[in-house]
Amino acid sequence: MSGPRRDYRGIVDAHELLSHVHFRRREPAPGLRTQVANYWLIDWDLPEPYVSHVVPHPSVNLVFQHYESAGEPPFAEVAGIGLQLFSQKLEGRGRVCGVKFRPGGFRPFAPDHPVSRWSGRRLMADEVLAVPAPVAAVLDPAEEDARVAALDAYLLALAPEPDPQAERVMALVERVRTDRTIRRVDELARTEGLSARSLQRLFATYVGVGPKWVILRYRIHEALERAETDPEVDWATLAAELGYSDQAHLVRDFTTTLGVPPTALAGR
Incomplete structure (x- = not known):
């Protein structure tokens, strides 16, 4: 399997997005690369609100999120394939650590249901996955490598069976x-x-x-x-x-x- 892609296909006005946030992709652990395309990490600290727009890929994403300015606790959700243009308002400070599964790669992590069950929906990760999501372990570390290691450990703990x-x-x-x-x-x-x-x-x-x-x-x-x-x-x-x-x-x-x-x- 190839490593993280270098292009920004699907992001509307990628240049504008990259001027507002710190965006990067990271590879998962070798044992996960069959099912996981890449991790994507975003941090921002904005003086003015910014709205990003994405034409979603045919991929399920597991997304750990903390919108500090909203005053809400961090959380993790499973985002099924987005059927419409996805828009997200970013303001103040925040952080997102996402897992982009390869199209077809999410099913081994949640084999009890067809993946179409999640399409067009966003659900708390603990409603979908068998192991509680380690929100603090993923979002709290200042070091990027520690966040990637926490994502690796969590996905490996889910122990997807070969399919x-x-x-x-x-x-x-x-x-x-x-x-x-x-x-x-x-x-x-x-x-x-x-x-x-x-x-x-x-x-x-x-x-x-x-x-x-x-x-x-x-x-x-x-x-x-x-x-x-x-x-x-x-x-x-x-x-x-x-x-x-x-x-x-x-x-x-x-x-x-x-x-x-x-x-x-x-x-x-």
């Missing part, structure tokens, strides 16, 4: 992310020797959303990145590259997901 189906699904989703020729669910199913319905059930159980949703989301991520980095992007050409029948369909899906057309973000 060949989870590994199969993780490989499938990675193909969808990297291979632009995969445009239709029935084509993807055929390469796996499955019916489209069987593939949909497999994704609902292990990813939390259907394969069509995953294909669309990764294409929107790419369109967002192009919108923000290339002020002269040819949308008709990009739509064809991403498997859309025409530019209008890409613009419609982009606008539905982000709330604004791609031209509103062009060159940012």
